[in-house]
Amino acid sequence: MDVLRKGWFTESCEMWPGGTFSFEVKEVLCKEKSQYQDIFVCNTKSFGRVLVLDGIIQCTEKDEFSYQEMISFLPLCCHKNPEKVLIVGGGDGGVAREVAKHPKVKEIVQVEIDAKVIEVSKKYLPFMAVGFNSEKLTLHVGDGFEFMKNHSREFDVIITDSSDPVGPAVNLFQENYFALMKSALKPNGIVCSQAGTFWNDIELVTKTLQFCRNQFPAAAYAYASVPTYPSGLIGFVIGSLDPNVKFDSPQITFTKEEERQMNLRYYNSDIHKAAFTLPTFIRNQLA
Amino acid sequence: MDVLRKGWFTESCEMWPGGTFSFEVKEVLCKEKSQYQDIFVCNTKSFGRVLVLDGIIQCTEKDEFSYQEMISFLPLCCHKNPEKVLIVGGGDGGVAREVAKHPKVKEIVQVEIDAKVIEVSKKYLPFMAVGFNSEKLTLHVGDGFEFMKNHSREFDVIITDSSDPVGPAVNLFQENYFALMKSALKPNGIVCSQAGTFWNDIELVTKTLQFCRNQFPAAAYAYASVPTYPSGLIGFVIGSLDPNVKFDSPQITFTKEEERQMNLRYYNSDIHKAAFTLPTFIRNQLA
Numbered sequence: 148m149d150v151l152r153k154g155w156f157t158e159s160c161e162m163w164p165g166g167t168f169s170f171e172v173k174e175v176l177c178k179e180k181s182q183y184q185d186i187f188v189c190n191t192k193s194f195g196r197v198l199v200l201d202g203i204i205q206c207t208e209k210d211e212f213s214y215q216e217m218i219s220f221l222p223l224c225c226h227k228n229p230e231k232v233l234i235v236g237g238g239d240g241g242v243a244r245e246v247a248k249h250p251k252v253k254e255i256v257q258v259e260i261d262a263k264v265i266e267v268s269k270k271y272l273p274f275m276a277v278g279f280n281s282e283k284l285t286l287h288v289g290d291g292f293e294f295m296k297n298h299s300r301e302f303d304v305i306i307t308d309s310s311d312p313v314g315p316a317v318n319l320f321q322e323n324y325f326a327l328m329k330s331a332l333k334p335n336g337i338v339c340s341q342a343g344t345f346w347n348d349i350e351l352v353t354k355t356l357q358f359c360r361n362q363f364p365a366a367a368y369a370y371a372s373v374p375t376y377p378s379g380l381i382g383f384v385i386g387s388l389d390p391n392v393k394f395d396s397p398q399i400t401f402t403k404e405e406e407r408q409m410n411l412r413y414y415n416s417d418i419h420k421a422a423f424t425l426p427t428f429i430r431n432q433l434a
Numbered sequence: 435m436d437v438l439r440k441g442w443f444t445e446s447c448e449m450w451p452g453g454t455f456s457f458e459v460k461e462v463l464c465k466e467k468s469q470y471q472d473i474f475v476c477n478t479k480s481f482g483r484v485l486v487l488d489g490i491i492q493c494t495e496k497d498e499f500s501y502q503e504m505i506s507f508l509p510l511c512c513h514k515n516p517e518k519v520l521i522v523g524g525g526d527g528g529v530a531r532e533v534a535k536h537p538k539v540k541e542i543v544q545v546e547i548d549a550k551v552i553e554v555s556k557k558y559l560p561f562m563a564v565g566f567n568s569e570k571l572t573l574h575v576g577d578g579f580e581f582m583k584n585h586s587r588e589f590d591v592i593i594t595d596s597s598d599p600v601g602p603a604v605n606l607f608q609e610n611y612f613a614l615m616k617s618a619l620k621p622n623g624i625v626c627s628q629a630g631t632f633w634n635d636i637e638l639v640t641k642t643l644q645f646c647r648n649q650f651p652a653a654a655y656a657y658a659s660v661p662t663y664p665s666g667l668i669g670f671v672i673g674s675l676d677p678n679v680k681f682d683s684p685q686i687t688f689t690k691e692e693e694r695q696m697n698l699r700y701y702n703s704d705i706h707k708a709a710f711t712l713p714t715f716i717r718n719q720l721a
């Protein structure tokens with residue numbers, strides 16, 4: 148947090164040396180240290196409220212919807228009947244907010260390791276924490292890794308909304324994590340994990356996709372535009388137990404009226420397909 | 435250029451208040467003032483060589499290919515037979531480099547207003563300035579606006595590779611510029627202009643697309659991922675004199691071997707289609 152100077156916050160992370168994003172802070176709302184990480188929330192000149200964990204931007208009020216909608220609706224819409232969903236992480240509530248919108252979802256279980264992130268989000272980030280109000284949701288504070296050891300063949304979709312693989316989330320990018328998710332899935336289940344971007348983290352993307360491919364008969368990489376993330380993108384690794392899944396052909400499409408009712412601002416069926424369409428250099432790299 | 439401190443360059447532009455990108459500089463190669471603008475070239479820790487005009491990042495060695503390929507191949511591949519192409523701007527040579535690759539292009543005319551940018555690019559940015567070596571190219575130093583007044587019904591495709599609408603490029607975002615391009619096109623001709631991004635410049639995008647729609651029977655907005663541009667994207671407004679053009683269905687598709695021979699690292703036929711696929715909020719805004 149020592150990078151807050153002259154009213155500007157500058158992101159700082161060993162993963163992305165040599166380039167960084169800064170935003171102008173209007174008001175610091177929260178600066179705490181939890182058991183797991185530094186938590187920083189502020190109001191900004193141009194991005195609304197912003198959540199920062201361990202010096203890394205997690206979400207801004209301006210653009211969080213693209214990330215939350217895509218990490219939720221990409222896997223949900225690849226599944227024929229995503230009735231029961233597990234969210235690992237997602238302590239700001241934004242993914243729960245999105246998953247609850249899907250008409251076929253009946254039950255959501257969420258396991259977030261850091262109670263402090265939930266508490267801070269409820270207090271300062273109500274536009275995301277509104278997700279915790281869903282009647283579909285059961286929220287646990289705990290380790291998603293440990294939780295899944297006791298929950299086999301239970302979920303249709305597992306979404307891992309983690310921070311980057313430095314700090315508490317490092318275990319969520321290993322192959323045994325994908326194996327564990329596989330064991331917690333019902334037949335034809337689907338997983339979706341945040342997985343870095345092809346511009347800055349090509350080794351991380353390649354490795355994470357390989358872990359997923361080792362465990363799942365079908366796996367793919369997708370991405371979405373999020374301006375305040377490094378390189379302006381976020382990537383997802385998606386795996387399915389259904390070897391015949393067609394990731395880029397959603398099982399359900401919404402009308403414009405349904406999109407409006409669900410307040411979907413980024414996701415639509417065409418964007419779903421486009422999200423799996425890769426620039427040549429990364430298509431060749433991941434082939 | 436006063437934002438270069440402690441070995442880091444920070445972008446500064448009135449168009450995007452409250453957020454900014456910085457990169458670490460290894461070596462300053464050029465710092466000059468031309469008749470039109472401040473020119474700054476440096477070598478960086480993580481982005482290779484970088485060209486900055488009037489404090490705004492124009493291109494970095496790491497990611498310039500996505501911009502150059504897309505602003506060139508999107509319009510070229512929307513045209514059945516793009517034999518003669520006009521490039522307005524593009525003083526670094528990168529667009530000429532890409533346009534020359536297209537198998538149907540026979541003749542390229544380029545009009546760049548700032549001779550100093552060409553000179554500096556030839557000296558310090560050979561990976562882009564190599565475009566000036568094409569035998570297909572005739573390069574003029576002058577005002578593209580004035581040039582087109584004397585060249586009617588001459589070009590199949592006009593690509594405007596300008597800086598942002600502050601400084602010398604401001605005229606290239608007006609409706610009379612689109613009218614002038616229209617007059618310089620052959621029947622079924624196509625134009626493509628850099629046009630801001632939907633996250634930061636939504637009014638600019640909306641206005642520029644409207645200007646294009648007012649002049650052309652078919653017009654659309656597309657975008658590509660360029661990490662070092664604000665919001666990590668760049669947008670394009672494309673107009674065609676052919677009312678039946680299908681912008682998202684390229685007229686020519688390349689094999690992987692052809693992509694490799696042309697050193698296309700970003701553009702492919704699937705990315706072409708995806709580039710016109712808009713997130714819901716901007717699809718609705720531009721409808």
